Amino acid sequence: MRHDGRLANQLRPIKVQRYFTTAAPGSVLISAGKTTLLCTASIDTAVPPWKAHLPPDQLTGWLTAEYCMLPGSTAPRKRREREKVDGRSTEIQRLIGRSLRAALDFKALGPRTITIDCDVLEADGGTRTLAITGGFIALADALATIAGDVDLSRVVKHSIAAVSVGVSNEVPVLDLDYVEDSAAEVDMNVVMTGGGLFIEVQGTAEGTPFSQDFLDSQLALAKEGIAQLTRIQRDSLGENWPMDKNSSN
Amino acid sequence: MRHDGRLANQLRPIKVQRYFTTAAPGSVLISAGKTTLLCTASIDTAVPPWKAHLPPDQLTGWLTAEYCMLPGSTAPRKRREREKVDGRSTEIQRLIGRSLRAALDFKALGPRTITIDCDVLEADGGTRTLAITGGFIALADALATIAGDVDLSRVVKHSIAAVSVGVSNEVPVLDLDYVEDSAAEVDMNVVMTGGGLFIEVQGTAEGTPFSQDFLDSQLALAKEGIAQLTRIQRDSLGENWPMDKNSSN
Amino acid sequence: MRHDGRLANQLRPIKVQRYFTTAAPGSVLISAGKTTLLCTASIDTAVPPWKAHLPPDQLTGWLTAEYCMLPGSTAPRKRREREKVDGRSTEIQRLIGRSLRAALDFKALGPRTITIDCDVLEADGGTRTLAITGGFIALADALATIAGDVDLSRVVKHSIAAVSVGVSNEVPVLDLDYVEDSAAEVDMNVVMTGGGLFIEVQGTAEGTPFSQDFLDSQLALAKEGIAQLTRIQRDSLGENWPMDKNSSN
């Protein structure tokens, strides 16, 4: 039994509120238990500077992500990242960017830069994976606004979701909250497509090295979680669910 | 008639959601029309470093504020302030800090540092004044959590609210949104106590210098707005409204 | 009686030395008592980068200001702002820039960027208002050097001066020095045109909120000071006084 009564393979309650703000075309308030993020997706018709000198036929699009914890998202208050980005945020936003880029065909997207901003309003464990799961929803809503200009069935190759797994009281459990995460011996974040393939596997032994068997059992648990999250994404997005436009997925 | 149908002396609809997150003792989601902020108030028992060397009897408290616009709060997306704070944010957060410090008796507060974080989730004009109005609510909720340790009737000297006024189509109007603000000839931000006294008056001629008569009419309009905002603060806070504990206000 | 023997409505002695240096077209050493600034005005024929992409007919000019206290201007020595600008300087230089921009018609100025540098050589209160008053003189001298290329009677819309007012020993007084400023309950900075209209009013209750009557009496005092400062500017500038070229002021 987990400290909050969940089963080992049970996610925290997920709430999704689309169009939470209106300035960005994708704006999703997503929470898993007390972990809450605002994920916005913006589309800019400028290609990133480091692609600007390419010949027109290579002027494909790009997606970049930024991750930031608001100071009031933790107790005690977290110092605001204003003069330099801390290493953890850098590592996390690179993971979010890589993961969501795997969803897209940038040639089909054309010369556009998408930015996914993931701001943590409250942090109770699992912020980086929730950022990916919620970021995909914001991305889908933003892409829907340019459906007249691009072929979404080609732009979106996969749906993407992410979840953490770990060991609590010697039992592998899904979607750790802060209490569980702090005590876990192994911290594993798994990013997968809705179709059940891996995009990124990051497993770190916090204290005790782990075996292949252990890794396999963790990944099996992650797959269960990803399947649930994919259903939640699909239900939330409704007609904006991009996979329905893409028969190859 | 204003472009959104409001009367000259009419505020935008104000919505207040207290305890929006739970890590910080004060956490208020406040919106005026489409302008939306998350204001959190944190209390730290350490005095700020620049007071740390004072003798114990001068170890009074302090309040500081930070203001930041999230990148997705505007269209086009605003570059994240991560490597340096922009001048506008600096100016605004200094105003918020000065204004909310006017509410407090720091000797009665004792050696504590309160931080008010005002993060703009969506910006449609009037973010700095809404930050003050919402920040006061978050401050009151945070102070309520230390009511057993300090005498709140002495700590809180005034309630504080703020509003903007300006001229649209040659008529002075209250609480300008972005469209009105962009076209306004004069930009005035007024911070007042619930008791009707001024804490800060900032009037800037954007194009045409203004006269004393004009200033007077603007301030009269601001007073009307502050009275309404004070009622909203009182109604939102309910039993946490600190003025009821303070017979001198 | 004030601590230095001045009357309530008396400015400190103002000294103005034009062409103090020769590299910049405007270079004014200005002092009010012991507060001393060097204000230089430079003119660059490049428009600022954020205007560079506008169509030619919108390529109007711009004015920007920088404010800095030299380390030796205070006792104890002030740490040099070299790796980051402090918040107070940012706030002050934004005020100086806004105030002096109100003097100019940027369409008539054409595609030029004027920079006003206000470096405080000695600080004894009132540096920000003296920066505006002295900065206008430097601006006028710099503009005189391009009189052959622009129509100065159209470029300069107003003369600009600024002064502080406050309360000392419960009496409203003009042009506070550091001793008075440190003890003042209200700090008000007023920027006006030579014609007696307001450009910026900034009043801050340092401790005690203030009433409309109080505000009015302060502004009346400020108007007296501005009138004196405008005469000093006019007398100093002599034939470079731009208002004589502009019958509409």
Place this chain on the structure above:
Amino acid sequence: MRHDGRLANQLRPIKVQRYFTTAAPGSVLISAGKTTLLCTASIDTAVPPWKAHLPPDQLTGWLTAEYCMLPGSTAPRKRREREKVDGRSTEIQRLIGRSLRAALDFKALGPRTITIDCDVLEADGGTRTLAITGGFIALADALATIAGDVDLSRVVKHSIAAVSVGVSNEVPVLDLDYVEDSAAEVDMNVVMTGGGLFIEVQGTAEGTPFSQDFLDSQLALAKEGIAQLTRIQRDSLGENWPMDKNSSN
């Protein structure tokens, strides 16, 4: 057949030169083909600042790592990281630090801070894994210098090595060089103990999501590489090989 003639499970030639410099107690020049790093290990008897306030019995040691590519290590020259650390370096040095910390029992180490500096002299793929493999050798040499003060058989829990695996021409291959890495669909870095357990698994789909079977075959290949690297570490270190002092490994 790989472009350089290696078999799929063949490492590049590894050269290790210990005591390459003498200022740091551990100093290892390590190369894998043309990838060359200087790994130095320094020991400081000060605990890190964020541990300094702990009670004496919690004043355990710490290990931190820094990773940097010298400008001349690539063609074209890489801009020197001097004003800000780039995101990739941050991510890599966090991986190196986590991996080598897994080797140590910080309670047995006592209040010491070890810093592993990994400077890339030439980069031809696989710099982060070679930094870990070489960093462990430098760490062992540095620890040998304090063998009189600590019980090395308790301080060192595991030997640590790392290797990359990926797919080239649809065949899983070990230890990719830059040419192979640039074309690889999946990039996987694996950190293991000499005893064959995982410390960190990081697999990223650069283009094509991957399956569980694929993951398994990659990890099998990695294990072969780690076994070879562990032998090389042991042979290089000779009597400084810390595992011989630790019967539990």
Place this chain on the structure above:
Amino acid sequence: MRHDGRLANQLRPIKVQRYFTTAAPGSVLISAGKTTLLCTASIDTAVPPWKAHLPPDQLTGWLTAEYCMLPGSTAPRKRREREKVDGRSTEIQRLIGRSLRAALDFKALGPRTITIDCDVLEADGGTRTLAITGGFIALADALATIAGDVDLSRVVKHSIAAVSVGVSNEVPVLDLDYVEDSAAEVDMNVVMTGGGLFIEVQGTAEGTPFSQDFLDSQLALAKEGIAQLTRIQRDSLGENWPMDKNSSN
């Protein structure tokens, strides 16, 4: 004949105005032709942080210097050094600090930190040497204010002055202005004691390498200049000339 009519061994007219400001104990406005600097000297009773942990008998004093060109000191305007110090300023202020430290016996000075701030109000060549010459005068005035606490005859070991020499139209000349400096093949800055010994010699071939004979003739010219500057320093300082208190110089 030089372009401004000076003889080869003739300095530009030197003007010295002591006590130009009053916040710092030493404050000297010094000009050589159109090159003008404000040199202030401040004394802090705190030893620098990197000496703070020394045993009391090693808690000697220190002197540090900062050099900065104001933006309006050149045409076109020089970008303000506010976010990073440029390399040239760093190099110059290190030279000023080394040179003036040679004047002092820090053991006799005791635990005090002196800061010399050299701000260039107008730059027409020779700013670094004038900073040293003027900085020494400010230093002497500042030291005079602590004459009751230290033995100045022991604190000040030497008077220090500096001058530039170079070649103009193939003739060695003293004290180059900007026009001469820009065309000079060799740039040499010489710092000497009033007693005629060298503190620092910096000779740089800008284009053509130079011989020993050439070096000798340049140094002879520099000695003439230093002798004149020393007399000017002595005459300016009057009874604050520290050498009169020190029979060993």
Place this chain on the structure above:
Amino acid sequence: MRHDGRLANQLRPIKVQRYFTTAAPGSVLISAGKTTLLCTASIDTAVPPWKAHLPPDQLTGWLTAEYCMLPGSTAPRKRREREKVDGRSTEIQRLIGRSLRAALDFKALGPRTITIDCDVLEADGGTRTLAITGGFIALADALATIAGDVDLSRVVKHSIAAVSVGVSNEVPVLDLDYVEDSAAEVDMNVVMTGGGLFIEVQGTAEGTPFSQDFLDSQLALAKEGIAQLTRIQRDSLGENWPMDKNSSN
């Protein structure tokens, strides 16, 4: 007798290893005793930004240098220069750049930017002079790679070497190591051409001012050292020694 048994005019053993890495066209590992540097030379066909707007016939080349001490190069470990460059490094790399620029005719080089990176692997005194001596070798190797595109006999005007001299136990000695340097009263760095002319002379009295005679004896010693270093450069470079291509040297 010197502490390491050298004669007063004897260099430390110099070792040169060319092509130490292969990414940069010039890559030299050079050591003098225990002082070891990696000097790489890269050639970029872009002119530096501040020359980019010049007319084509003024689009000459440029050379810039960077100097950095690796953290493990000293004991105790030196903090990595990552967020700001320290003043000493700035000063040194400006010296290296000036010195090596004196070797080249930038008009003959054409629009190319050469960067010399000097990274100190181990520091035992004399790093800046060894950087110049080794940097010249790397420069020569890099230039050899473009011999088909430029006329090297015109590009390279001089060979350049550098050495330090100082006083140890009251005797002038050549090429001080760290122990000697720390105790030296005068620190002098001399940069010369292979033809025996001066490029840069920097002499600093660390404690005792020095006389002309002293300067002369130091420079004589430096000339001996430069002659030896020039022979070493020539022998190392073999057919890449650029002076053999240039009959005018």
